[in-house]
Amino acid sequence: MMTGFHELVYPELEKKQLTGYIIISTISGVVGICLTYLVGHFLDLIIASCQEREWVEYIVVYVGLNIINRICYIRMEYQRVSIEGKLSYGMTRKVLKIVYNTSYLNYCKENPAAISQKINNDTGIIASFYVSFFKNIIVQTVSTIVYLLVLIKNSLLIGSLVILMMIAYTGVYLISKKLIYRTEKEVIEQKTNYATTLFELIEKSVSIRMNGMSQYHFGCMENDYQNLLRVLKKQIGAYSIYNVLKDILILIFQTALFLAGGRMIQMDSMSVGTLVVMLNYFVYVLGCMEFFLNIGSSYQTVKASEERLKKYLVLDEIPTGKERQRIIEKIELKNLEFAYPGQNRLFDITTEFCMGKIYWIRGRNGVGKSSLVNIMLGIYGTSYTGQVIYNGYRLGELDYKWFINNNTAVIEQDPYIFDGTIQENICLKGNRIDMDELKALVSQMKLDSLMKFVDMDSTKHRENKIYSGGEKQKIAIVRTLLSDSCIWILDEPTANLDEESKIIFYKELEQRKKEHIILLISHETPLCRWDHIVDIGR
Template sequence: MKIFKFVKEYIFKYKIQLFIFLIFSIISWIISIGLPYITGNYIDSLMNFQNRQTIIDFTIKILLMGIINIISSFVVSYSYVKVQTKSAIELNFKALEHISKMPILYFKNLDSAYLNQRINSDSNTLISFVLSNFLDILIRALTLIIVFYISFKINRKLTMILIPLIPLYLAIYFIFKKPLFKSGYELKEKQNKFFSKMNEQLYNINLIKLNSTFEESQKQLRTSFSTMFESLLKYTRISYIFSSSDSMTMIISQIIIFFFGGMEIINENLTIGQFTIIISYFSMIMGCISYYLNLGKSYQDALVSYNRLEEILNETKEINGDKRINSIDTIVLKEVCFSYDDTNNIIDNFNYTFKKGNIYGIIGQNGTGKSTFINLILGLFNNYYKGKIYYNSIELKKLDMYHIRKRIIGISEQEPALINDTIGKNVTYGIDIYNYDDIEEVLKSLNLDINKFQDGLNTNIYEAANNISGGEKLKISLARTFLKNPDMIILDEPTSALDVNSIEKLEFILKEIKKDKIIIIVTHNRDILDILDEIIDLNVVNSLNCEA
């Protein structure tokens, strides 16, 4: 089964817990098979030999089996939760890791809340399905064989009457197979989109408040709910018709067993104890058949999740090579072209060389491709550009840019992304080796007094960094870049939220460290142009289609 092959590596990581789960599941199953047989024989013993020892023996057996069953059930439930939760998280992480290494343009129109909800839901569905069923399929099959054999030995006629009911179950499954899959897939998609829309309400709360668009946002949410609700009702209708067939078959089966079983007792072909055994075993038989019938339904649900995860994991990863370098001396661009839509080039036939020891400025109007240009040389558009980009004479697509960006490139964005943690953790985020005393020093050099915060470096930054100013956020991002001490520094609008004094301090730092670094600054601020060694004006470059 392809679903089992897909998830086995995540489940088998926890072999000890899985082994415990299997052993105690088998113990519980053995007790469930043995208990009806012991009970039926006990009833016949009482009918034929009424003595206290029979009662005492039976009571002791039932007590021991009950205690063992309680312990086994607890261990099974506890180990199941451990394996299921850990395995689902591993599958979650696998999918998220794959997504994080997809081409950057994959995320252009991506609904992150929808995708997170989808991955989490599908991972849990798949792991739960396999963990619940891979042993159950075997146990239920053995149960059918054993109880059919015992029932056949007790009364052949009654057992043979029940066998024709099995094909009826199989026919029902094949009738509903495709409708269940289709409606299940549709429902999961609509649910994920609805939860995404709910998340959007909270994410855009500031926009909603500023524009007082409470009614409009509620209308969007209700529209999304209505679409999801229609899919839910459709799935419920199909699922109910499918499930109700199980109840009808059970009713028919009960009528058959009580009528013919009663007749066999009257004809003295069956004892009351044997009748109770057959009744109990018949319930097990119907439970097993019902399980296999519903297994088809749950398999279709799991197949939906499997296909949706496969869609994600089959997406092409971004190009990333395996060659590593320990320093960046030059970056050379030769006839580089880039377009978002394969028609109009944002970067067109671009040629340039960046050398260590210089500060470069990237200027240009909005839409001229400043951010695109930075993403190009960082290797974020490896799947899309034409031409050649070289780091130290090595082609960009052959380089392990994950390693290079982590180790020897430092980036401060125009709108810095900070994590929901302390100031200290944000400054050192992604940096493996640093001196703790240097954190306050680098913040001080950027005109940020850490003592103004009540808990200093241990001050927590809230979600969306709304408890610190834009300037403080930018300085934390700059401090992280300088603390990293990389070979190449890229600063996107580094002065946008800084006062005059802070800008002067930033300029001083850049001039001090530029000797052994390539520094690239994207800016609209004319005041910082004085420290630049070379300027790339993308307005001119793109209009002339020539070298910078």
């Protein structure tokens, strides 16, 4: 669990690269100040009818500085993208690690698309803010000081007007900021809701079409769109109020500057070139003010993103110990009770599982068979009472990641097959596989049509294939049968298999059970000899 965002952001910043980025940005800012001054001075030379040689000198200097500025800008953009990308990725990785190391019950009710968008969008917003903040706070501060010094040096009156404008500008922002923050937060939430609905429409398109739910889901999309449109209009209204007040203020002070500068030119106390420089510096000061004031409004957006991510950062991680048991010979469940928050107890179990035996776990739908597996594998953290013991060690005393990677193999009801070759999917945990045995099993499970992918290099020739439910289950079965993990947990492993494949699978289980603890969850009677039946919910 993290206590603050500095723990998330600061370690991921590339300090040396950020320092170089700030230095180049400062050089670019100084060059920009000089370019403006040169333009004003050049105008005065033209008006004074200077010699052509002086024109050429100024043009050469002006072009040279522009080239330097452009080079600096290109380098800055490369560095900015690199720093922001690394920072965003580092934060995303940290948040995902926290999610992966906490109880699934902490986030199971959230839509995966919503979680994905929150993490992706919000880490991007936070990364962009902090990188620009570190750079701009230095560059804009230096620039503002230089601009004000030049303005005051050339005209105390104009310098005073600009300072007065900065104070008034700040007042306008303070009046508008609460309304802007409120609408920003609403827009972010509604965008997430709309994106989530679109994701479901695409991900579940087959089920939605088969069950005639298209009208309902398109109605939900329309409703989310209208809500998004409503808050966007509200946001536009908030920004319009702010921008109108700001523009009126700028117009007033620009008019005052024109009048004051024009009067000074008439009195020969200021040149035309100097007035042009000062008017440009006035605009630049506005830009600097915009940045300083937008630190507040930008931070409001970042704050909304931080609040959305905070719920994941404060999650308690699953307790883990240091004990590693290469072979698990016995699992004990002692007075194991579990209930979902606000619901009745699902089960109360005391039993044990030993190596070399097949246990048929049965029970009607909804009694907690899959929940039992999730508890035994630590997916639900410590959200249960009682004890889960492996070789005499409580689950919390085991090195959790090592235990999952080395002691367990699981076949889920809907097996996870990622976009890669069969060999990559079967060798998921990096186990050394006997290729002859692999090919024999693939052939036995009638996966011959996919055999050509078995010999492929693990980093090349990825096949973007859509596997059928039966093919997924067969690949997961081969993966488990070739695994050297001592605990096999099989959740409805034959639901999508033909009868011949079921017989082959159960025959393999019987032949291989000697060195494994096999937990078989199934509604139908297994086509193999089981050693014990564990009834859930009876």
